[in-house]
Amino acid sequence: QSALTQPRSVSGSPGQSVTISCTGTSSDVGGYKYVSWYQQHPGKAPKLMIYDVTNRPSGVPDRFSGSRSGNTASLTISGLQAEDEADYFCCSYAGSYIYVLFGGGTKLTVL
Amino acid sequence: QVHLQESGPGLLKPSETLSLTCAVSGYSIRSTYYWGWIRQPPGKGLEWIGTVWHTGSAYCNPSLKSRVTISVDTSKNQFSLRLNSVTAADTAVYYCVRHDDGYVNFDSWGQGTLVTVSS
Numbered sequence: 088q089s090a091l092t093q094p095r096s097v098s099g100s101p102g103q104s105v106t107i108s109c110t111g112t113s114s115d116v117g118g119y120k121y122v123s124w125y126q127q128h129p130g131k132a133p134k135l136m137i138y139d140v141t142n143r144p145s146g147v148p149d150r151f152s153g154s155r156s157g158n159t160a161s162l163t164i165s166g167l168q169a170e171d172e173a174d175y176f177c178c179s180y181a182g183s184y185i186y187v188l189f190g191g192g193t194k195l196t197v198l
Numbered sequence: 199q200v201h202l203q204e205s206g207p208g209l210l211k212p213s214e215t216l217s218l219t220c221a222v223s224g225y226s227i228r229s230t231y232y233w234g235w236i237r238q239p240p241g242k243g244l245e246w247i248g249t250v251w252h253t254g255s256a257y258c259n260p261s262l263k264s265r266v267t268i269s270v271d272t273s274k275n276q277f278s279l280r281l282n283s284v285t286a287a288d289t290a291v292y293y294c295v296r297h298d299d300g301y302v303n304f305d306s307w308g309q310g311t312l313v314t315v316s317s
Contacts, residue, residue, distance in 0.1 A: 090243065123302045125244075132293055132307035133244065139300060176244055180301040186257060187246035187302055 091190035098196040109177030117158035121180035200225035202308035216281040220294030237290040
């Protein structure tokens with residue numbers, strides 16, 4: 088099974104909004120409520136930002152939001168801040184054989 | 199607050215067995231959470247390796263399944279990863295993680311440990 092498809096890079100200016108897409112199939116992203124997003128700064132472990140497509144863990148700013156349309160999940164970051172510059176990975180449950188798929192990752196640059 | 203810490207050799211030769219342990223503190227491994235391993239080759243993306251429950255029941259990435267064993271030691275509050283017959287392609291930072299029954303909600307991560315496979 089191929090990894091989920093994400094754009095390699097996105098960018099935005101401080102205060103703007105950016106959206107990162109994550110495209111899969113009806114057997115993963117489009118088929119289950121189990122989609123999550125991770126933020127990773129250089130040299131650090133990833134951090135859970137969104138789970139179950141739209142939910143934010145405690146402590147994650149409400150500038151981060153998740154959504155899904157069909158087989159594509161999206162992470163939107165509004166009011167961009169310099170500290171948002173990082174790599175972002177999506178992740179989806181893919182059924183009881185593949186189980187877990189990650190996207191290839193998107194590098195967010197804050198201009 | 200849960201803390202996960204990986205330990206194990208950082209350098210292996212091709213064909214050797216990778217063995218890592220994740221010590222869990224601040225939380226009982228016998229809880230309702232699941233425990234797993236994820237790796238990241240240098241400069242690349244994340245790859246899920248496998249997951250284990252405190253009962254010892256485990257499931258793994260089918261692409262690695264033939265080489266992977268994940269086990270749990272509840273008496274020591276830790277779990278382990280064994281990956282047989284390593285090659286250079288197994289060079290990566292290995293993270294131990296915790297998740298709930300949502301399969302992909304990895305809410306706690308170890309700091310990661312770099313394992314290099316080189317002759």
